[in-house]
Amino acid sequence: MIDSLCDQAAGKDVAVVGLYCDFLAQHEQSTTNILGAILKQLVSRGGIPGYIREAFQKAKREFGGRGLRLPDMVEILKKTITSLERMYICIDALDELVPKRRRELLRSLKEIIRASSNMRVLLTGRPHIDDEIVECFDKAVRIPIVPIQDDIRSYLQMRIDVDTTPKAMDAELRADIMRIIPEKISEM
């Protein structure tokens, strides 16, 4: 998704940023760090605005050189997004965040969206988080992702092509694999 949007955005003042949620990285992936990673991608393409440098200088002078708090991060993001023509944020595997953090992230996104009509958010995740998304964004559009037979066949073909022991498989077995697996998966 990110790469397709980047292709579309080429040459325009459109930013495409993304983040992959990971259950194993849950200690690092606080809402502030997630939004910070989004902001980082924005400023790494357009340069660091003065107000971010100032906030950094100020934080450095304070005890322990502390990091930004969530409300400050939200404000800085809003400000930075305003300077763009459009911005796409893709957040993958939202279900891998712990529920409390997921709600916090959704609420922060809602706040940013309210201030930024040029922003689009794409979320992916397992169906069980649907209710939480609807709670924050009651008109969110859903696309159910299901594996289609053609895609499964291309994938199988690729795996067969790189198989390290191709002689273990005769033409009949190969044909069975290509026929039965796509059928079974699409019945699931």
Added chain:
Amino acid sequence: MLSGRQQVTGNINSFNSIINFITGIDAEGLQIMRWLSPLEPQQRHQDVRTDRLDGVGNWVLETTEFRKWSDTEDGLVEPVLFCCGDPGVGKTYLR
């Protein structure tokens, strides 16, 4: 299957962004980047794009829902799109 030219263009783009990232930023800039967030989602993105099989999942990009979401003027479209599916259906690998 993989198209050679697309693959090469993709690699050049990613090299360019890495070079910009390294050269376009001063020492304080690097400190600021770390201060903003320790997360580096670009690394995971490189892994995903390397493993992705071109063409797979492209039907999603052709759906009316996706097109509307990505193309419609600001204010006339719901800004949030949710691609939902069970584990392993390929959500991460949509191009």
